[in-house]
Amino acid sequence: MAALAACGGALALPGPAQAAPEPEAEGIIVVGVPGLAWSDIDEQVTPNLWELAGEGASAAMSARTIGSWTCPEAAWVSLGAGERAGGAAPRDAQCEAQSQLQAPVGDDGAWSVPAWPDLVEANTAFNYGARLGSLADAVAVMAAEQEAAAAEAEANGEPALEVEAGSCVAGIGDGAALAAADTEGRITFWAPGLDALPAAMDTCDIVIVDPGVVIGDTADNAPDTATDYDQLGEDDTEVGTEETSGAEDEEPGEIAPEADPVRAAAAQAADTAVGDVNEQLPDGWRLMVAGIADASAPSALHPVIYSGAGIEAGGLTSSTTGRDGYVQLVDLTATALAVVGADLPGTVAGAPVSVLPDAEHTSAGAVATGIDETAASSAVADVSWPFYVTLSAVGCLMVAAAVWLLCGGDRHRTLARTVCVAVAAMPVAGVAAGIPPWWRSEQPTLVFWALIVAGVAVITVAASLPWTRHGVRPTLLVAGLAAALIAIDQVSGATWPLHTPMGYTAQAGARFTGLGNYAFSVFAAAVILLVAFVPWRGRARIWGPIAIGVCAVVIVGAPNLGRDMGGTLTLVAAGILTCLKLWGRRLSIGAIGAAGGIALGVFAVAGFLDYLRPEADQTHLGRFVASVLDGSATQILIRKADAAIGTIGNSLTWISLAAVIGAIIIWRKRAPVRTDAVGAAVIGLTAVALIGALVNDSGIAIPGFTIALGFGLLAITVGPARTAPAVPDLDRAAARPRTPGPATS
Known part of the structure; x- marks a missing residue:
């Protein structure tokens, strides 16, 4: 009985049915930057990210989805599903195929993802049960419930209930379209560039942004493409990062330590986009910036920075990790739903992140820790x-x-x-x-x-x-x-x-x-x-x-x-x-x-x-x-x-x-x-x-x-076997006939 109680935790009877969660902010913008690493955040090279790292709450994030490393297509789809999902394109070591994302198809203001059926079919082969489009569908369910409650109140002659406007998910950029689509591959609002950000925020209270940048390395500095890391197994994967010290006899698969101008330029481009988004962020909104994917194999941790209305400087955690300073990619989906007050569907595996306020939190400290x-x-x-x-x-x-x-x-x-x-x-x-x-x-x-x-x-x-x-x-x-x-x-x-x-x-x-x-x-x-x-x-x-x-x-x-x-x-x-x-x-x-x-x-x-x-x-x-x-x-x-x-x-x-x-x-x-x-x-x-x-x-x-x-x-x-010492068999000795000896006088 002691083991039962200790292992199960304190018994708490379920309470009464809970009302729908209250919104935490007016809206949230999630900016996904595939390949973004903590080492890319620098006071001189990426000043906007550096400033956000000090003003907001941050953590190291596992972007793991399907396989031992995550390419952009799989990351965007997983963000929309709230569960580990995979892409339809082949997952090569350089993520080249899954970095070439198609733009949505528009028809009279309605947008849809052209390869959506292929994505759904690809994910039927995995056993994670990912339901693509869960993020958009959960917000739509919230809107439908609000409208139904308002209609019921009106029919009963009760005071009219206010229906929240903007209960939808908008996408900006090709990758964001995969995260903003519903289960049918439809998108409420989509635009190719950040010039449409104000319109997106006016339309929806969750906005997903893909700046169109993958922060990676040049072909000479990236890991080899000949190794099938999945065949090595999860724990057998050799990992190299920008922090790895190098030498002429460096092992294949490690990233060279020299500064890569291509990577630096990509980080600067992402930083400019983040700065543009932050400047347009309304007072009641929140901003989350995350390195949602690997640029190439092998995998590594990526930064996530959370700022805006009601967010104190410090660290982040979630119940899916149970460890301060660490979150997962699927937690971003749950966080976006929690911000706007939507219920978390059972198909979403993540959990909303929690802020760990720290009065001594600084940009330098956050980056160094990451x-x-x-x-x-x-x-x-x-x-x-x-x-x-x-x-x-x-x-x-x-x-x-x-x-x-x-x-x-x-x-x-x-x-x-x-x-x-x-x-x-x-x-x-x-x-x-x-x-x-x-x-x-x-x-x-x-x-x-x-x-x-x-x-x-x-x-x-x-x-x-x-x-x-x-x-x-x-x-x-x-x-x-x-x-x-x-x-x-x-x-x-x-x-x-x-x-x-x-x-x-x-x-x-x-x-x-x-x-x-x-x-x-x-x-x-x-x-x-x-x-x-x-x-x-x-x-x-x-x-x-x-x-x-x-x-x-x-x-x-x-x-x-x-x-x-x-x-x-x-x-x-x-x-x-x-x-x-x-x-x-x-x-x-x-x-x-x-x-x-x-x-x-x-x-x-x-x-x-x-x-x-x-x-x-x-x-x-x-x-x-x-x-x-x-x-x-x-x-x-x-x-x-x-x-x-x-x-x-x-x-x-x-x-x-x-x-x-x-x-x-x-x-x-x-x-x-x-x-x-x-x-x-x-x-x-x-x-x-x-x-x-x-x-x-x-x-x-x-x-x-x-x-x-x-x-x-x-x-x-x-121990070794011990041979017992020979012991005479007394019974047999006693029964053995004796030979008569010479007579004695």
Whole structure:
């Protein structure tokens, strides 16, 4: 019951039906500038953007839509849908095809997007359920409701209700037409240039502006076009930004550090357009400027600046990120609807941004923070793929060392034991690497690997001291350190995962806070080892594992901590099976079914309690329950299943395959150790690996990290087989006939 309450959050009964939200301002203009980066905002080059960054509220934004980078066409369509959507044109590494946008077709003042059917058809292939045109339709619904209420009041003889004028979305520029169109591809107001901005504001209270500028690099300085970044996978994508230091031997895919006159000219053109819009902004309106897309692969974070009526200087956040200073592209759609008082439709995945006032907020500070956040995210993406490949490679060596330790001869056992400890220490060092700001160094990759090597060395030495290297002590030391580091991080606000491959990257837009799947795997494996091998005595053998298990579930699933719905389900089931085996119970089909049923029950109750909280405070768990109720959960499950299947064959597949082969060899060459503690550890680790792979979209990575921490430590704990000394069979000796000896006198 404690786990249920903690994971679900405080139970809050739903209140009475709420009236339509009041408008926050008279209107809002959203200016989208594909490719705009924080490093483009300069006091001399882009003075208008620089001034807005100091006067308004700002944040780093993930523009992630479909795939590992977002081109302009996909970004504009996603802005109109409020959900991740893709473009109809091919998505090449230079975004050339999706940067060539068609102008709307006009007929007697009515405008429509000519390629709209192609866009709708293209998005049916994705499992995000994007409903193109949701922004315009939501505003139209608000207008229809106002007119219906006014007509009803008039029919009842009540005082006439005022119907708000301008309940529509206008577009200026070719890209803006994609965002301003309704679900049929029609646009209420469209114009090609900013000279029509006053007319647009007179007509509609939401105006989307495309200045017609993509801030990118020249062909010589842009990343290569030969690499299919999607095939590398979300976490394998190498990312380079303008802040990346360069050299003659710079790796392909990194952007050269020299100032690009083409990029500078594009930034100046965008700045001029933003200045023109800001000058014409009425007192009661708001302005939002955002780098809504990447100019080319790979992806990066982009700036968003919010200013105007009622907006104080400071930072921004949203409930979709749960982290100060970060928002997502789909949040812009929700923000525009909130400004004009329109209800948020279920098809809009974003949430309105919230302003975090800061009296010390300045242009220089905002830009410096944005550049630092972008550099951190890009640096993590740069080191992630080599980290995973290295972990998988040394993990295969660790499996071989564990097999030798359990089944081999006496030679090289010390070396095998050291390898097992060192590999188990690598993911722990990966978690700790997020503490220092390594990405700020001149050689971030070198510093990162120095941190990893140092962390592995310290942990390995600590587990090899005379008073820690015997018996179960190395396992308890490494597992305890892993669990403690991750628990401390979650309780202190989960600040480390954004800066390490063991967490998540903000530019991916999948998770910004809480417990990522990789760290969960390490945490769950550590908890299983602690539960199994702590030398419990007396009643502590019952209550000790329960206490550790409940605390671990709270850390993983609580709305203000881990927020990991798949991890909650996995850890509850694995923890129950571990405890049953530890207590000497037989794991029958019924027992396994009961463990699964309890896990599903905890998941359902916690999700329902989270769903009852205000929508802005809900986590992934509560939003998943909402998707079950509105019928969209199937798309989510299919999308996650596709993502999990897509991980098969990546770098962490090999350590999993090696572990299966190693386990078979150990089973055949050495009878299983029949102790409850070892059996509990084996059952628990296997359950984390298998269930986690099935219910998390990280797929094969879950068993990969579980094996990296748990396989070698388990082998060290079991230790080499000991041959029992020969003992004479006394019964047979007594029954053997004796040869009579010589007679004695």
